[in-house]
Amino acid sequence: MSQQRTGSPGNTPGTPDFPDIPEATVARLPEYLRALHSLAEAGHDTASSESLAVAAGVNSAKLRKDLSHLGSNGTRGVGYNVERLIGQIEHVLGLTTLRAVALVGVGNLGHALAGYSGFTTRGFHIAALFDADPTRVGERINNLVVRHIDELAAVVDTCRIAIGVIATPAHAAQGVADVLVNSGVTSILNFAPCVLSVPDGVDVRKVDLAVELQILSFHEHRKAALTGTVTL
Amino acid sequence: MSQQRTGSPGNTPGTPDFPDIPEATVARLPEYLRALHSLAEAGHDTASSESLAVAAGVNSAKLRKDLSHLGSNGTRGVGYNVERLIGQIEHVLGLTTLRAVALVGVGNLGHALAGYSGFTTRGFHIAALFDADPTRVGERINNLVVRHIDELAAVVDTCRIAIGVIATPAHAAQGVADVLVNSGVTSILNFAPCVLSVPDGVDVRKVDLAVELQILSFHEHRKAALTGTVTL
Numbered sequence: 001m002s003q004q005r006t007g008s009p010g011n012t013p014g015t016p017d018f019p020d021i022p023e024a025t026v027a028r029l030p031e032y033l034r035a036l037h038s039l040a041e042a043g044h045d046t047a048s049s050e051s052l053a054v055a056a057g058v059n060s061a062k063l064r065k066d067l068s069h070l071g072s073n074g075t076r077g078v079g080y081n082v083e084r085l086i087g088q089i090e091h092v093l094g095l096t097t098l099r100a101v102a103l104v105g106v107g108n109l110g111h112a113l114a115g116y117s118g119f120t121t122r123g124f125h126i127a128a129l130f131d132a133d134p135t136r137v138g139e140r141i142n143n144l145v146v147r148h149i150d151e152l153a154a155v156v157d158t159c160r161i162a163i164g165v166i167a168t169p170a171h172a173a174q175g176v177a178d179v180l181v182n183s184g185v186t187s188i189l190n191f192a193p194c195v196l197s198v199p200d201g202v203d204v205r206k207v208d209l210a211v212e213l214q215i216l217s218f219h220e221h222r223k224a225a226l227t228g229t230v231t232l
Numbered sequence: 233m234s235q236q237r238t239g240s241p242g243n244t245p246g247t248p249d250f251p252d253i254p255e256a257t258v259a260r261l262p263e264y265l266r267a268l269h270s271l272a273e274a275g276h277d278t279a280s281s282e283s284l285a286v287a288a289g290v291n292s293a294k295l296r297k298d299l300s301h302l303g304s305n306g307t308r309g310v311g312y313n314v315e316r317l318i319g320q321i322e323h324v325l326g327l328t329t330l331r332a333v334a335l336v337g338v339g340n341l342g343h344a345l346a347g348y349s350g351f352t353t354r355g356f357h358i359a360a361l362f363d364a365d366p367t368r369v370g371e372r373i374n375n376l377v378v379r380h381i382d383e384l385a386a387v388v389d390t391c392r393i394a395i396g397v398i399a400t401p402a403h404a405a406q407g408v409a410d411v412l413v414n415s416g417v418t419s420i421l422n423f424a425p426c427v428l429s430v431p432d433g434v435d436v437r438k439v440d441l442a443v444e445l446q447i448l449s450f451h452e453h454r455k456a457a458l459t460g461t462v463t464l
Contacts (some may be wrong), residue, residue, distance in 0.1 A: 030443040057427035094453025112344030122442040187448040195289035203451040205444045210354040211262040212437045216419040219435040221326025225250040
């Protein structure tokens, strides 16, 4: 879920050097990439748009349109070259270099994120952990020592942090975002249940786990209303 | 991010008993609700569409249109009644009753989810925990004992589980989804990095943490391309 998008490709003209890709397409590219890696592991050299669409959970017309933004149209009767398409998507997503991530807040959720192996295998490495709680500072998680938040600015610089992940309580999140932004970080993934205020040019994505459950709750409620099992 | 949406209000006609609300609006209602609760805690009885929009991180025209789907138009010069609007959104989202959640997979992420206080305060309670690993079964997390996955079907029935949360590795997720669906669960929140196949009438929301980072990576890459700090 995107909280704020500044300078998004949907709103600004593309450059000659960079494809102009709609935001919704960008959001689906990681799914295609995951599906392509699965197909490659299963020994497939090529994939039809239909099989790739099923693996990615979208319809094949949408997939073909999305991939056409990358200049990738497949070959009639053959489909897409799996390795070539992986390369194209990884290039556009900027995954050809490992990006360093700083994680702020090592409570329950932060602990889980710090130990999440899915990051490493998909283009990222957690380079530094921070917390404001002195009793947390010095704790070792996955071979990283938790540092005090006061060290954040210096570490962003020396570790060339590309993305900041905020897993603090809501009341602390804006302060952390300010420090990240002032240190030069321009991409933030926010797990705190609040809206961050950031300057133009900083991208924020927000993941709120309770929001996802509330959206499902709507559908549960609606299905119950349709079948008459609840009174409205 | 919605993986699959069957019987969604955007695609099917509404019923006389239930408002016909676009999917994108449904996804924003939890944000409005969170913002309204913050305003209520700060002592506000009314809120202008502008102040509510800022607190929810959307523009005010979109907010007014979204809320008009609930039949809530505010009062010119006064704004929205905060308590009344909270009631309306909670009603539509089906949050007036606490919904029971079963969490399957108590690895790193599952542990964090089981201990996440944000669920309880926002309409849900984790009623049961499951894992397939015999060394995990019997472990106590937040006053719940982890049960073996073989007990899932029976517990869904007795605990009236409304929503299943899957936090297993990707290879185990489809099997868990099948058990949940066969036990009568019609809403699933999937944290495993894979696409689930479910029958019509079952809603799946997917949260893939690495996908969020990959989308941010795209924007980092694009910003670097625009400023000429990388060669494409």
